[in-house]
Amino acid sequence: MSAERQAASLVREYLQVTEHAATLSAFETEHAAKGGQFLPLTLPGTGANAAPRPTSAQVKHDILAHFDRGDRAQFFNLWDAHMPDAARAADEALRLEFYSSIYFAVFPCHQHVDPNVSKLPLAATLDTFKAFLETRGAQLSKTAEFLPYYALPYLPDPSVHPAFANVFTPEWGADLRRKLLDFVAANVHVVTPSRLADLVQTVEEVQARETKLIKKHQILQADYHNLLSVAAELIGVLANSLHGVPITPEYITSVVERMQAFKRASAPTTVAARVGPKYLQYDLIRQALLSDLTASGKTKTVLLHALRMRVTAAPTPQQRRLVVKTYIDYDVLGFSSNQPALGLFTHAVPAVREQAAKLGNLLCSYFAGRTYLTSRHLSPLVKTVLNAIKTADRPATLQHSLGILEKLSVRRAVQSVLIHADIVRFLVVGVLRDPDAISDATLIYATALLMNLCLRTAGRKRAAAVPEAVLAAVVPLLEHDAPLVRTYVHGILFNVLDAPQVVERARAIGLPELLACLVDVGPPHVARQIHHVLVKLKDAPSGLLAPTTTAASGLPAPKPSRRRGGTNSDLAPADLVELETAFAPRAVLARSPPGATAAGGGL
Incomplete structure (x- = not known):
């Protein structure tokens, strides 16, 4: 019987909480007629020391009562506590909040409200309305309907101003109260747990x-x-x-x-089981990629494509990192041994070269991948990829080979090898000579790589040796559609303008005038970048290259930071360039304009 009494009591409590009055009365009458009894269960929120929980009807009544009394604090306390988030975000709710705030602001000087209600000083209510306009009401400041009311808190007596005469009519207040009543009745529903x-x-x-x-x-x-x-x-x-x-x-x-x-x-349900990288026969895969005797060009193409898709098909970033780490642990490309698969990048079959470049570019998007590829075979890898770029016969091969070098160029050792190989001249004379002939992705990689190399003094000296070619390559890109291209071009110009010969050539071709025009038509963040380049042109030093300084302060720039565990440290990645904010440095900017961080890197 105790279980039955408890079940009946729970049902009665549920009917009470959900306000099923008629059903509750019928249930109690029929249960009592059968000799049943109820346990003395206490409703949630009730008890000897607890205040009773309000009902929906009581909350609706109290909201309107506070409105009639001009009690803004209590009105919005109930509004915030019982109005659902979805309803508050609606346009109608925002309008009602705004007009209710106007009503409370002018309540002390309104002639058509209850005269027996105590009122706050007008200055206090206007100050409260001013605070509302700066916080919750700020999002409506661009709406023409509400714009005139932003002057209301600055008037000594709004009731005498003709612009706000309609606010002080009895119809305005009654209409606002009716709209509040309808909205509250439709959206306020107090739910008490049972x-x-x-x-x-x-x-x-x-x-x-x-x-x-x-x-x-x-x-x-x-x-x-x-x-x-x-x-x-x-x-x-x-x-x-x-x-x-x-x-x-x-x-x-x-x-x-x-x-x-x-x-x-x-x-x-584990990551390894879903992705399954450790169950492949990696020894056979590595053997097929390294040997021309055991696998044809088609087989290598299929294997490289499958390895890349195994990473990109993983549903989360954590799983993609797991697959990459598995490749590294099993040394799938042989870069942890004495026989790396460098021949894939210059293979006789074009499809193999393309897939090798795509896989290499993907691995370079991860810190572990960059370390894997460069820890033991840095110089041979860079030289092989350079050869692949110079002999690329497919757009995708050129794009992803440049992507490899661009992402590796955040490492100082790679920068040194590339600068020594005179890749600066190759970029401005070869790749960037005809930007319309390459894709936007290839152009982004090329300009980012050039900017990274120009961060170094040696790179700027290489650029200063061919000032006409550098300016001919980058100046036409100042108005390119891709924001990243423009950002990297600004960084290139800011760095190479340390050289007097580049400055003289820039002035000769009218670069200051062109930049001055672009400042007026570009967005604010682009205008800030161009402004720093213009300052460099105006205050260009004569003679030898100036010592490296930070653009923002003019103080000597700090030495490139290094991570523990090696000298091939990564600078700030290009993916973290924030175009919509001021150019706060994320790492060593080494002669780059504020905001133009070292490009490249990745995860």
């Missing part, structure tokens, strides 16, 4: 947890039987080996594969 609803929710959670535990138990039970069978089989094989029967490598391989299958079955 023990019955909580009990149902708890039962559902327990059932869901039980289902998961049953599935885990079934998997563990299957693994247990599988392991017993493998253990019994191994004992038999060991017993046979005592009688001279050898254990073959093929048998060991089959056992390992079965054990890996158990892992996949027992952990279906």
